[in-house]
Amino acid sequence: MSTIRRFLIVSLLCTLCPLALAQGDAFPERPITVVVGYPPGGSTDLTGRAVADQLAKKLGATVIVENASGAGGAIAAQKVSKAAPDGYTLLVGANNEIAISRLVSSSVKYTYKDFTPIGLIAYQPMVLVASAQSGARNVDDFLKAARAAPGRLSYGSSGVGTAxxxxxxxxxxxxxxxxxxxxxRGVAPLTNDLMGGSLGYGVFVLSSGLPHIRSGKIVALGVTEKQRSTFAPDIPALAEHPALKNMDISVWFALMAPPGLPAPLAARLRRALDEILQTPEFRKKLEETGARIAPPGVDMARFLADEDAKYQRIADFAKIKE
Incomplete structure (x- = not known):
């Protein structure tokens, strides 16, 4: 490389670095929009609003929540993946729209790589349940019944391709x-059929299923994470059973930005999120819903790659791509 060319490159870098740093220091100068892919009232919306409220306080900015619902959250995710990488459009999304959707629907063209990950927010365990009329009281009962009549038992979820x-x-x-x-089409009809006995088994987010479990209307067989939930420690983890020892799957929520977000802006948002996750008010609000706050320092690149590989294996097994 010639001396002149080297001088020009160094000069350009010296010019750009202060501009990038200044961009991070000045941010934010206008309202920030946090996009959520579901209607108001659900767990993703609750998480998004809790993050937005604290983000406004940490950054000294106006933060608006936009509910761009539809296609299992994919409309919102697609919108953010195509937004300007300026830090003013963010996504609070769950694993369904960030990592699962493209594995089960050919119409979804983005992947988790089409975002700048800011950080993991929280996890929500799921729970495998049985109707009270099924006669199943534990995992052994469920597996015994399933093996005795392959294909005759059924379980319900809130939709194809959901977590x-x-x-x-x-x-x-x-x-x-x-x-x-x-x-x-949602948890309400699933709940009705389970409690009525026309459906034998189902999967809920733990916080949604727990009131019905506590009332005795449905029976908890086990939570889907590797360890028991501190929210309901009396319910065993499915992984405690030898046949399910590698069972470990949850609903998780993350803060994501468009691809190409400048490093100073990403760093500013990550610092703010780290502070939010330690805020007692925020932790209390999410933990009351059964969520587990994400630990600090999660390597998001590795986390997302591992989750994507896990979901790919399950999607291939289930042959559920539309």
Whole structure:
């Protein structure tokens, strides 16, 4: 490389670096929009609003929550993946729209790599349940019944390709059983059929299923994470059973930005998120819903790659791509 060319490159870098740093220091200068892919009231919306509220305080900015619902959260994720990388459009999303959607629907063209990950926010365990009329009281009962009549038992989820569906398929994959999946349009009809006894088994987010479990209307067989939930320590982890020892899947929430976000802006947002996750008010709000706050320092690149590989294995097993 010639001396003149080297001088020009160094000069350009010296010019750009202060501009990038200044950009990070000046941010934010206008309102920030946090996009959520579901209607108000659900767990992703609650998480998004809690993050937005604290982000406004940490950054001294106006933060607006936009509910761009539809296509299982993919509309919101697609919108953020195409937004300007200036830090003013962010996504609070779950694993469904960030990492799972493209594995189950050919119409979804983005991947988790089409975002700048800011950080993991929290996890929500799921729970495998049985109707009170099924006669199943534990994992052994469920597996025995499934193996005695392959394909005759059925379990419900809130829809094809959701995290609840993949959790059910992971149970089947791990245990080597054949149980028919029944997709529902949401949790309400799933709950009604379970409590009425017309459906034998189902998968819930733990916080949604717990009131019905506590009332005795449905029976908890086990949570889907590797360890028991501190929110309901009396419910065993499915992984405690030898046939399901590798069972470990949850609903998680993350803060994501468009691809190409300048490093100073990404660093500013990561610092703010780290502070938010330690805020007692924020932790209390999410923990009351059964969420587990993400630990500090999660390597998001590795985390997302590992999750993507896990979901790919389950999607291939279930043959659910549309």
């Amino acid at each position: 609840l569906h993949l959790a059910g398929e992971m149970v089947k994959q791990q245990a080597g059983i054949f149980v028919t999946h029944i997709p529902y």
